[in-house]
Amino acid sequence: MTANTEIFQLLPHLVIGVGIVLSVVIEISTKKSESILPWFTILIFVFAGAHSIINVYDYQILFGGMYAIGGVTAIFNFIFTIGAAIMVLNAVDYIKKSKMNFGEFYILVQSSVLGMMLMAGARDLFMIFIGLELMSICFYVLAGINRSRMGNTEAALKYFLLGAFATGFIVFGIALIYGTAKSTSIDQIVFAYEYFITDVLFLTGLALFVIGFLFKIAAFPFHMWVPDVYQGAATPVTGLMSTTGKAAAFSVLIIILSAVFTQNITNNFEILFAVIATLSMLYGSIVAIAQDNLKRMLAYSSIAHAGYMTIGLAAGNIESVSGIIFYLTAYAFMNLGAFGVIALIEGSNEENLDINSYSGLNSKSPILAGFMALFMFALAGIPPMAGFFGKYYVFVASIKADLTWLAIVGVFSSAISVYFYLRVVVYMYFKDSTSSIIIKNSFTGLLAVIISGLLVLVFGILPDTLFSIITSVLSY
Amino acid sequence: MLTEFGKIFIFLLLAIGFVGIALFAAKLIRPHRPTKEKLLIYECGENVEGSPWVKFNIRFYVVALIFLIFDVEVVLLFPWALTYQEFGFYGFLVGVIFLLILGLGMAYEWRKGDLNWDRTKPNIPELSKILTNKNVSNVKIDEQIKES
Numbered sequence: 001m002t003a004n005t006e007i008f009q010l011l012p013h014l015v016i017g018v019g020i021v022l023s024v025v026i027e028i029s030t031k032k033s034e035s036i037l038p039w040f041t042i043l044i045f046v047f048a049g050a051h052s053i054i055n056v057y058d059y060q061i062l063f064g065g066m067y068a069i070g071g072v073t074a075i076f077n078f079i080f081t082i083g084a085a086i087m088v089l090n091a092v093d094y095i096k097k098s099k100m101n102f103g104e105f106y107i108l109v110q111s112s113v114l115g116m117m118l119m120a121g122a123r124d125l126f127m128i129f130i131g132l133e134l135m136s137i138c139f140y141v142l143a144g145i146n147r148s149r150m151g152n153t154e155a156a157l158k159y160f161l162l163g164a165f166a167t168g169f170i171v172f173g174i175a176l177i178y179g180t181a182k183s184t185s186i187d188q189i190v191f192a193y194e195y196f197i198t199d200v201l202f203l204t205g206l207a208l209f210v211i212g213f214l215f216k217i218a219a220f221p222f223h224m225w226v227p228d229v230y231q232g233a234a235t236p237v238t239g240l241m242s243t244t245g246k247a248a249a250f251s252v253l254i255i256i257l258s259a260v261f262t263q264n265i266t267n268n269f270e271i272l273f274a275v276i277a278t279l280s281m282l283y284g285s286i287v288a289i290a291q292d293n294l295k296r297m298l299a300y301s302s303i304a305h306a307g308y309m310t311i312g313l314a315a316g317n318i319e320s321v322s323g324i325i326f327y328l329t330a331y332a333f334m335n336l337g338a339f340g341v342i343a344l345i346e347g348s349n350e351e352n353l354d355i356n357s358y359s360g361l362n363s364k365s366p367i368l369a370g371f372m373a374l375f376m377f378a379l380a381g382i383p384p385m386a387g388f389f390g391k392y393y394v395f396v397a398s399i400k401a402d403l404t405w406l407a408i409v410g411v412f413s414s415a416i417s418v419y420f421y422l423r424v425v426v427y428m429y430f431k432d433s434t435s436s437i438i439i440k441n442s443f444t445g446l447l448a449v450i451i452s453g454l455l456v457l458v459f460g461i462l463p464d465t466l467f468s469i470i471t472s473v474l475s476y
Numbered sequence: 477m478l479t480e481f482g483k484i485f486i487f488l489l490l491a492i493g494f495v496g497i498a499l500f501a502a503k504l505i506r507p508h509r510p511t512k513e514k515l516l517i518y519e520c521g522e523n524v525e526g527s528p529w530v531k532f533n534i535r536f537y538v539v540a541l542i543f544l545i546f547d548v549e550v551v552l553l554f555p556w557a558l559t560y561q562e563f564g565f566y567g568f569l570v571g572v573i574f575l576l577i578l579g580l581g582m583a584y585e586w587r588k589g590d591l592n593w594d595r596t597k598p599n600i601p602e603l604s605k606i607l608t609n610k611n612v613s614n615v616k617i618d619e620q621i622k623e624s
Contacts, residue, residue: 024580028587179481201481 006062009055009069012048012077013121016114019044020107027103037106038092042085045113049081056469065185066124071473075325076120076251083244083332084113090340090448091236097348097440098234100146108145109240112138116248125174125184128252132170135248136163136216139241143233149350155232162215162225170212176205186255193259197268209256210269216249217306218242220280230299235346238295239339242302243332246309250328253313260316273314274406280307281413288420292355294342297420298335301379304417305331311406312394320397322470327390329466330459334378334387337452341372344445345437352437358424360433367446368439369428371453378456380421381414386459393467538590542582549578 007014023040027033052074059071088109095101115134122128140163144156174184180202181189189196196202215222230238260267267273284304291297309327312320345361345368346352362369378385391414395407459466478486516523553571560567585591 021577021580024584028584201479 009058009060009062012051012081013114013117015044015048015051016081016110016117020110020114023103023107023110027107033103034096034101037103038088041088041106041110044110045081045085045088048117049078049085052077052081056473059473061123061187065187066127067121068123069121072251072254072321072325072470073121075329075470075473076247077117079247079329079332080113080116080120080244083247083336084109084240086333086336086340086448086452087236087240089451090239090336090343090445091234092444093440093442094234094236094343094445095145098146098350099148100234102145105142105145108138108142112142112240113244116244116251119248120251122252123186123255125177125186128186128255129170129174131248132167132216132252135245136167139163139237139245142237143229143241145237146234151232151350152234155229158225158232159229166212166215166222168212169208169215173205173207173209173212176201177209180205186258189256190259193263194265197265203268206256207269207272210253210272213249213253214276214310217246217253217309218303219276219306219310220283220303221276223280223283223303223306226303227296227299230302231293231295235295235339235343235350238299239336239343242298242339243335246302246306247328247332250309250324254321254324257313257316261318261321267314267316270314270316270403273310274403277307277310277314277406278409280304280310281410282307282416285413285416285420288417291420293353294355294358294424295339295353297355298338298342301417301420302335304413305335305379307413308391308394308410311398311403311410314406315394315398315401315403317397317401318474319400320394322467322474323390323393323397325470326393326459326463326467330378330386330390330456333452333455333459334375334385337371337449337456338375338379340445340449340452341368341375344368344442344449345439347437355424355427356434357437359427359431361428363433364437365439368449371449372428373425374453374456376421376424378460380418384457384460386456386463389460389463389467535593542585542590545578545581549575 019040023037026036026040030036055070056074056078057070058074060069061067062069088106091105095105112135115131115136115138118131119128119135120131122131140156140160143159144152146152177189178184180199181192181196183189197206211222218226230242233241254261257267257269259265260269281304284300284302284307288297288300288304291300305327309324309331312324312327342353345357358372361372374385378387381387381391391410395410398404398407398410552574556567556571556574560571563570
């Protein structure tokens with residue numbers, strides 16, 4: 001392989017990396033950076049996403065086994081970049097409205113996406129750690145980007161303290177894995193997984209590593225930061241954290257446990273994942289019923305969705321991996337869309353987050369009400385939307401792995417969750433407006449909502465377009 | 477059979493035990509005659525005044541962060557400076573790119589005004605403002621006039 005093809009394969013990373021530096025130059029050289037940077041950011045994200053998905057079948061290992069390109073990594077890169085592009089499109093007017101119009105916002109978003117891409121492509125524990133830190137530190141800052149609001153600062157501090165604690169778990173896990181496997185290369189660890197897993201220290205290290213990432217995906221016993229952080233952070237930032245951040249953590253879990261998924265080795269963590277999945281689904285769905293604040297409700301629903309995806313980890317076969325990836329893609333776009341609608345309605349000081357603000361929305365803005373209903377149906381998992389097929393593939397995988405009870409719990413929990421999702425729809429269509437909220441016209445915000453709505457519909461009506469790519473990529 | 481980590485663990489236990497036993501033995505043997513001066517935080521010197529938890533300027537953190545970045549830069553540049561002749565022009569280019577990115581960060585800080593140390597303006601009381609404030613009693617006004 002010559003150096004030229006390597007550089008061509010790494011174009012998405014290089015474009016974003018150079019884009020960060022250029023954004024800094026734009027930020028210090030012109031006064032009008034606030035109007036240039038969002039479009040520049042969207043441009044490089046769309047380019048990186050398109051490049052990844054076009055070269056999806058071109059699987060290569062670069063840099064002496066440190067980094068992988070193409071295949072599953074490319075699909076994850078697609079989720080990160082397109083999700084972040086939609087979020088930036090949505091945020092253009094939002095951050096002007098809430099007076100946090102710093103150019104740093106876009107630079108931090110670009111850096112966090114680069115970190116996620118490093119996590120998804122890493123084939124070495126140190127690369128994973130570098131990517132994780134790049135992503136997390138940018139998220140800590142992004143959570144508190146609106147310094148003038150108390151909730152924002154609280155969210156950033158809570159996220160930082162608990163996130164740093166989880167990172168400690170991950171580092172300690174890496175230390176124990178390295179101590180027993182005598183290598184940080186994931187390929188070598190996966191190759192001799194069956195031999196290593198009998199070692200108690202290796203098992204402990206892997207468990208610590210997995211627990212650290214379960215924190216990042218917001219699964220049940222490690223979820224306590226989620227409601228406060230998701231509610232406190234600025235709405236587009238919450239959308240980014242809950243979708244692409246979760247996808248990045250899942251990409252690492254899939255890579256580190258790939259021996260279980262591909263080589264038919266007994267899944268030592270089956271019980272752990274099954275219990276965590278059950279608790280997350282039920283806890284998230286039941287507690288979300290009591291929430292009146294929409295952002296808090298979506299935070300608890302995010303815990304429940306982490307539970308559904310963890311079913312796939314418990315099932316531990318190749319179908320479950322493709323199910324998780326499809327679910328993550330669907331979840332990214334429906335959640336970004338839902339947060340996009342919330343960002344348009346909540347007003348300049350987050351005063352319209354209560355569910356009563358949504359009563360009679362249909363008479364004020366039929367388009368927004370229609371899209372919000374679409375996203376709520378999709379999150380609840382009603383058939384023509386993408387959310388249904390995400391759940392379907394994961395449940396089928398768990399039945400194939402003789403975990404039928406887990407699938408039943410999943411269906412039961414999604415039946416509970418229908419209540420609080422459809423409650424929003426009922427408020428929008430069947431209640432008279434009680435508050436006089438003014439919805440500001442925001443063309444870019446509406447465009448972001450429409451794009452994510454279309455993607456949810458496309459992946460729902462034609463799930464095979466994406467699913468066939470995922471399964472064919474996973475087969476080698 | 478102990479692993480290498482097991483040996484480290486025994487060392488850890490020994491270290492904790494050594495400290496514990498030493499402190500306990502000292503407590504048994506030493507005389508115990510406390511006075512007020514002995515119990516002060518600084519036994520010789522000034523008396524303690526006020527709480528140490530005072531607010532201080534956030535710019536100290538900014539300066540500390542900038543210092544940290546350039547400190548790490550120096551550490552990373554030493555091995556590069558020792559071996560860059562072996563790598564030729566390619567090695568030189570890598571170092572230059574590294575320095576350019578760091579320099580860009582410095583330019584960013586400068587341009588954003590993070591290196592300006594703005595002084596807090598002294599709050600000088602004005603007679604006219606004090607007189608219009610009806611909540612302030614006459615005695616306090618006199619005191620403030622004397623102070624200013």
